Amino acid sequence: MNIKLVRQMRVLVIDDQVLAKGYLKYSLEELGFQSIDYVDKASHALSAIQRQAYNLIVCAYDLKQEQEGYFLYQQIKEQRILPISAAFVFISADTASDIVHSIVELQPDEFLAKPFTVRDLDRRISRVLQRKQALASVYSLMDNDQFSQALNEVERFLSDPANAEWYPVALKTKGELLLACEYVMQAKEFYQAIINVQNFTWAQLGLVRCLIYLNEDEDAERLILELAFKPESMLAAYDLLSALQIKHKAFDDALECVLTASEISPRNIQRHRQAFDLSRLTHDYEAQFDAAKKIVKYAKNSIHDKPEIYLNVARAGVDFAMTTDDEHSGKLIKQANDYLRQMKSTFPKADVDEQMKVIDARIMYLRDETDNARALLDQLSDEVWETESLEALLDRSKAFHDVGLQQHSLKVLDVIEQRCKTNKESPLFTYYVHQEKSEKSDIELSPKALNNMAVHQFNQGEMGKSLKTFSQAYRVMPKNPAIALNLLQATAINWRKLRGNSKTTQPVIHKCLQTIESAELSDDQERRYQRVKTVLKDLA
Known part of the structure; x- marks a missing residue:
């Protein structure tokens, strides 16, 4: 370790374990560090970083109080509290694969697994601090969003043979700056040139980003x-x-890709949010509910822990309950209420009365208390539309539609759509709003009512009507094997009766078969499915 360098450094250690803190103190002092501060909570760390400029932060990943080191560093990065020229090092005794993946994904400057020796600390931290010092002028410009000037500075850095030791990191930084400046074609050529010499992973990832931007998919x-x-x-x-x-x-x-990545690195809240948005678009109500629950689980005590995420679990639970049988629906309602109680306990002063009324109205509807649900919705104020969250308005639209107030529902969706344009909401959310508007314009009934009506029509022998209603139900519940089986049966009977156009029938049959084959059927459903397959075979 360069003694002259480290004596200029100010260090912050974040750890809530007394023995670990003591060992770090001993190790850092052995390496020559003199100005060292210690905190044991994430909130204290944030205050310290905002008060004082630190050159090195050593943080325990597995902080027990308040929030994990993971979310602390994520907050520091998102809010840009720490300059790029400062080094952030994670230490952790837990090296389970999900934790290692989570840490690597956050890209700290270094990660040390406990236990480590003073020599290990010396070797790993020395290199980080030397790199930060070598590229300090580039990092300073990047901190101030002066990307064009930073690009010129990194070019100057790369032109000096004395800096050869740091060329790899400087080249990586150059690629990032080319993209930040939106010099995409130049970035593509740069990454390709790097790969031709050495197949760095970072260069391949950079090239992919360029190719997507340039539509070379x-x-x-x-x-x-x-x-x-x-x-x-x-x-x-x-x-x-x-x-x-x-x-x-x-x-x-x-959605399949996002769920796979979420399993590998489960602490990434943004990925769970993307799974939530995608599952809504694909009408995968179970995946939507699971994603909402994971957001609450991993957001606990972090910057993401807000009343809205608990409300979203309850809303997703109601959406899911709307598509299942009464027994499963009852269990989902219970889980939704459990999360609402958690929210009230965690955020006792949260102003969520209007949102709670909407959720309660939807639960009343599920319990066949439609008149009570309408009466509760009548109590809602129209004055909060401009201040309520888009998720709250979306739930209000669904509640209106559930109880048969289609025009009220569409009016709320118009408000949401306009706010999406004004606020430039994420494409996934905007796609979902358009989808909701289309479906709620075309279909007057709730998912629950659709299936009930279709079954009644089918049992009454009204094949044409039941086929139309089952088709509508399948449109909003394409993952539901019971709906798919009902539609398949109605389609087969109607096809046999009318000998209709197979060009329009075959795609429906294919989609239904996909849903059914990927699901677990009850014994009764399996018997029905085998009978329907026999009919289809005879008609083929």
């Missing part, structure tokens, strides 16, 4: 699939692939 996908098999680039590859699939509106495929 086939080449991008080919490279992404290669990167998905490398541990160091797996998560980034899944994110890029899901972005590519979203670009092409292949939302089912994108």
Whole structure:
């Protein structure tokens, strides 16, 4: 360790374990550090960083109080509290794969697994601090969003042979700056030139981003699939692939990618939010509910822990309950209420009365108390439309539609749509609002009422009407095997009776078969399915 360098450094240690803190104190002092501050909570760390300029932060990943080190560093990065020229180092005794993936994904300057020696600390921290010092002028310009000037500075840095030791990190920074300046074609050529010399993972990922931006999607996908098999680039590859699939509106495929990545690195809240949005678009109510629950689970005590995420679990639970049988619906309502109680306990002063009325009205509807649900919705104020969250307005629209107030529902969706344009909401949310508006314009009944009516029509022998109603139900519940089986049966009977146009019938049959084959059927459903397959075979 360069003694002259470290004596100029100010260090912050964030750890709530007394023995670990003592060992770090001893180790850092052995290396020559003299100005060292210690805190044991994330909130104290944030205050310290905002008060004092630190050159090095050593943070325990597994903080027990308040929030994990993961969310502390995420907050520091998102709010840009710490300059790029300062070093952030994680230490952790837990090296489980999900934690390692989470840490690597956040890209701290270094990660040390406990236990480590003074020599380990010396070797790893020395290199980080030397790099930060070597590129300090570039990082300072980047901190001030002066990307064009930073690009010129990194070019100057790369032209000096004395800096050869830091060329790899400087080249990586140059690629990031080219993209920040939106010199995409130049960035593509740069990354390709790097790969031709040495196949750095960061250069391949940068090239993929350029290819997607330039609509060279086939080449991008080919490279992404290669990167998905490398541990160091797996998560980034899944994110890029899901972005590519979203670009092409292949939302089912994108959801599969996001869920896979979420399993690998479960603490990434943004990815769970994307899973939530995609599952709504694909009408995967179970996945939507699971994603909402995971957001609450991993957001606990972090900057993401807000009343809205608990409300969203309850809303997702109601959405899911609307598509299931009464027994399952009752269990989902209970879970929704459990999360609402958690919210009230965690945020006792939260002003959520209007949102709670909407959720309560939807639950009343599920319990066949439609008149009570309408009466509760009548109590809602129209004055909060401009201040309520889009999720709250969306739930209000669904509640109106549930109880048969279609025009009220569409009016709320108009407000949401206008706010999406004004506020430039995420494309996924905007797609979902358009989808909701289309479906609620075409279909007057709730998912629950649709299936009940279709079954009644089918049992009454009204095949034409039941086929139409089952089709509407399947449109909003395409993952529901019971709906798919009902539609398949009605389609087969109608086809046999009328010998209709197979060009329009075959795609419906194919989709229904996909849903049914990927689900677990009850014994009764399995018997019905085998009978319907026999009919289809005879008609083929």
